[in-house]
Amino acid sequence: SQQGEEDPQALSIQEGENATMNCSYKTSINNLQWYRQNSGRGLVHLILIRSNEREKHSGRLRVTLDTSKKSSSLLITASRAADTASYFCATEGSGNTGKLIFGQGTTLQVKP
Amino acid sequence: EADIYQTPRYLVIGTGKKITLECSQTMGHDKMYWYQQDPGMELHLIHYSYGVNSTEKGDLSSESTVSRIRTEHFPLTLESARPSHTSQYLCASSDWTSGSAMGEQYFGPGTRLTVT
Numbered sequence A: 001s002q003q004g005e006e007d008p009q010a011l012s013i014q015e016g017e018n019a020t021m022n023c024s025y026k027t028s029i030n031n032l033q034w035y036r037q038n039s040g041r042g043l044v045h046l047i048l049i050r051s052n053e054r055e056k057h058s059g060r061l062r063v064t065l066d067t068s069k070k071s072s073s074l075l076i077t078a079s080r081a082a083d084t085a086s087y088f089c090a091t092e093g094s095g096n097t098g099k100l101i102f103g104q105g106t107t108l109q110v111k112p
Numbered sequence B: 001e002a003d004i005y006q007t008p009r010y011l012v013i014g015t016g017k018k019i020t021l022e023c024s025q026t027m028g029h030d031k032m033y034w035y036q037q038d039p040g041m042e043l044h045l046i047h048y049s050y051g052v053n054s055t056e057k058g059d060l061s062s063e064s065t066v067s068r069i070r071t072e073h074f075p076l077t078l079e080s081a082r083p084s085h086t087s088q089y090l091c092a093s094s095d096w097t098s099g100s101a102m103g104e105q106y107f108g109p110g111t112r113l114t115v116t
Helices: none
Strands: A004-007 A010-014 A019-025 A031-037 A043-050 A055-058 A061-066 A071-076 A085-091 A106-111 B004-007 B010-013 B019-025 B031-037 B043-051 B054-057 B076-078 B087-094 B111-115
Touching: A004 A085, A010 A019, A019 A031, A019 A085, A019 A106, A031 A061, A031 A071, A043 A055, A043 A061, A043 A071, A071 A085, B004 B087, B010 B019, B019 B031, B019 B087, B019 B111
Parallel strands: A010 A106, B010 B111
Antiparallel strands: A004 A019, A019 A071, A031 A043, A031 A085, A055 A061, A061 A071, A085 A106, B004 B019, B019 B076, B031 B043, B031 B087, B043 B054, B087 B111
16 A cells, blocks of 8 residues: 555645645654646646754745654645645655655645 | 656557657766656556666556666666557656655656557
8 A cells, every 4th residue: 555645646736825735644754745747748846844853934934744644644734736736745764665655635726 | 957868758649559768867876767647646566777777667557568778768668559558658867866865856848658
């Protein structure tokens, strides 16, 4: 079964609104990463949060991590039409395997 | 933009043909990965490599094979393509070193394969 599960699967909002996506995982982790994928393209790394961090910011992105609940959230503030994409969380799991396990992704549509 | 390239970007091919998907990176990364992704779905790791002459099967069983003769090059081959191989194939690399936590992976643009 997948390490990461995300919800919602799809989200549609108006430009200027905030978008929140959630990710849950099953095993202990070293860090959790978020990626964006535009339609038909490869993934682009957005942000990495370590297991000893609770919150991290990067521009309009805010990521939180709750290791007790094995969950993370990605908040995009003041969304833009260009934010329309799929967003994936990814975890390595414990053991420093050098491999990432990706969640199912949230498809975000931002309407102009 | 990551310095990792995939060719072709799109490929439509008939059943039974042999195909090779190319992936190259200029970042000097030892670790490289192949993922398979169906539209709107999660990525599944099908192959990875920790360096030259190292290849491992991923978490999803795949009929494809890979080779790693040069650091920068990690091609994926299907000996006999079938319609069930229709998917998007994504190549990635990282500078992860054994014993350390996983960092960022850099992705190529993907190859969308259709087998008719």
